Each structure stands twice: as structure tokens, then as C-alpha cells.
Amino acid sequence: LAKTTQPISMDSYEGQEVNITCSHNNIATNDYITWYQQFPSQGPRFIIQGYKTKVTNEVASLFIPADRKSSTLSLPRVSLSDTAVYYCLVGSISGSARQLTFGSGTQLTVLP
Amino acid sequence: NAGVTQTPKFQVLKTGQSMTLQCAQDMNHNSMYWYRQDPGMGLRLIYYSASEGTTDKGEVPNGYNVSRLNKREFSLRLESAAPSQTSVYFCASSERQGVITGELFFGEGSRLTVL
Numbered sequence: 001l002a003k004t005t006q007p008i009s010m011d012s013y014e015g016q017e018v019n020i021t022c023s024h025n026n027i028a029t030n031d032y033i034t035w036y037q038q039f040p041s042q043g044p045r046f047i048i049q050g051y052k053t054k055v056t057n058e059v060a061s062l063f064i065p066a067d068r069k070s071s072t073l074s075l076p077r078v079s080l081s082d083t084a085v086y087y088c089l090v091g092s093i094s095g096s097a098r099q100l101t102f103g104s105g106t107q108l109t110v111l112p
Numbered sequence: 113n114a115g116v117t118q119t120p121k122f123q124v125l126k127t128g129q130s131m132t133l134q135c136a137q138d139m140n141h142n143s144m145y146w147y148r149q150d151p152g153m154g155l156r157l158i159y160y161s162a163s164e165g166t167t168d169k170g171e172v173p174n175g176y177n178v179s180r181l182n183k184r185e186f187s188l189r190l191e192s193a194a195p196s197q198t199s200v201y202f203c204a205s206s207e208r209q210g211v212i213t214g215e216l217f218f219g220e221g222s223r224l225t226v227l
Contacts, residue, residue, distance in 0.1 A: 036216075043116075043202045043218025044155065087154060102147075102154035 004088045009107040018075045020106050022088030025069050033064060033071045036087045036102070044087060044102070048073070075108075083110045114138055116219035118203050124225045125193045133188040133222050135203030143206045144186035145170075145216065146178060148199040155202060161186055193226045200224070 005023040012018045024033070032051050036044035048055055050062040050071070061074040075082055085105040116137045125131055137144065142163045147155040147170075157170030161180040175197060177189045186205075190197055200223050204216040 041221065043204065043221055044216070045218070046215040102156075104152075104154045 004090055004103050006086075006088055006103060006106045008104065009109070011109045011111060012078055013111050014079055015077050018078050018082075018108060018110075020073045020075075020086055020088075020108065021070055022073070023070045024088070024090045027068050027090055031068075031090045033062065033068075034089045034091075035060070035062065035073045036089065038085045038087065038105070047086075078108075078110045080110050080112060082108065084108060116203055116205055116217050118201075118219035118222050120222060121220065122223050124227065125190075126227050127194060129193050130189065130191050131193065131224075132190075133201055133203070133224075134185070135187065135219060136185045137203075137205040137217070138184065139205060139207075139217065140183070141205035141207050141217070142183070143208060144180065145204040145206075146176075146186070146188045147202045147204065148172065148197075149202060149221075150199050158188065158201075190224075193224075195226045198224060198226045 010020060032049055034049040035047045037047050038044040048057055048060045048062045050064055052064050052068060055062045063072045073086060085107050087102045087105040089102060119134045123131060143161060145160040146158040148158055149155045156172050158172055158176050159167055159170055159178040161167045164180055164183045167178050167180055179187045181187060200221045202221050203219045206216050
């Protein structure tokens, strides 16, 4: 079971790029990396998923180095509305749903 | 298209009382999940159902039971509520089991207080 480690909190200013790194040293060959965003009093929302190298969508980019022991979620030009908790998950279709456990996440606070 | 709907949104129970949290999804997803989230913590998996007719324990199943009533509905029952079960409960669904499929779709949560 791949354990993930993220910073507890981060602060940024509006308009800046934010990078949140997740460590997953014992990631398995079949594991994918998924990031979620959670606002207060809401359920988490899927942001992005990747296996290796780089993935980009309309809201974020995910960078995964060759050894896959870490990953970095990049949020371009954040706004106040990006203040939320961000979770990194690691798992695969061949694994148990027990892997679908969220860590404590990273509280991102965007300041004006 | 409502997505994942949970009822009730708020509930207060006394120790020892029982209740059932209801969850329904309208996305024709195969897998459904129940999580709990305690203040300042991440979500912990209670039970999941990979497909209609199957259920399995997650990380923290003690004190809970589940029923996958049909493909759309997955209920969570507390038989004898305890103060330690005070939490926010989230139901989620996905097309197939596993993170590889990408998206878990979550409901808005049910806030339960046990006195």
C-alpha cells in the first residue's frame, strides 16, 4: 500500500503559480497518481490523474519524475477561489479499494 | 443530472440509537463508497461496493453495516451509534473500482452528531 506524504499547509498570493509535492516512495508499477481538491463543507473533487511524465488539463498540470517516487501538482495563476485542501492518492485498478484512502492533504491558502 | 445524492444532510442522534444514511447516484456507476471525515483529517474509507451485489470492508468498518440495494443505491447503517461516530460522512461513486479510472464523484456529505 503506497503511503503518501504531503506538506500540511502552503500559502500563496493571487496570480502566482503553486506547486504541491507528494511523496510516494513505495509506489507500485501499476499505480496511478490522482489529485483531488476539497472545499469546506463539500466532497472532494477530481483534479487530475497521471502515470508518468507530465499531464495537463484545463485546471492543473501533474509532473511525475522517472522514478515515480514523487509527484507535483502545479496550479497556474491561483486565485482566492483556489483556497482548499488538496489530496494526493496512489493506487491502481488491480489493487484493493482499501487504497482509496485520503491522507490529511495540503491546505492551500491563497492571499490577496 | 444530480450526480451523487446523500440524505439526510444533518442528523443528531443519542448514544445507542440507530440510523441509516442513504446514497444514490444517477451516473450508472458500478462502484460506490462510504467515507468518513473527522475534523482536520482526510477521508477514511468505511465500506465500498465494487459492483452491485458485492460489499467489502475499508479501513474503518467497525460499528457500520452497508447494503448495496441496487446499482444506484448504497446505504450505510449505524446499529448503535457512539459519540466516536460523530463525523461527516461522504458517499462516492466511480465507473469502476480503483484509482486508475480517475474520478470518484462525491456527494455533499452528511453531518452526523452523536450525543
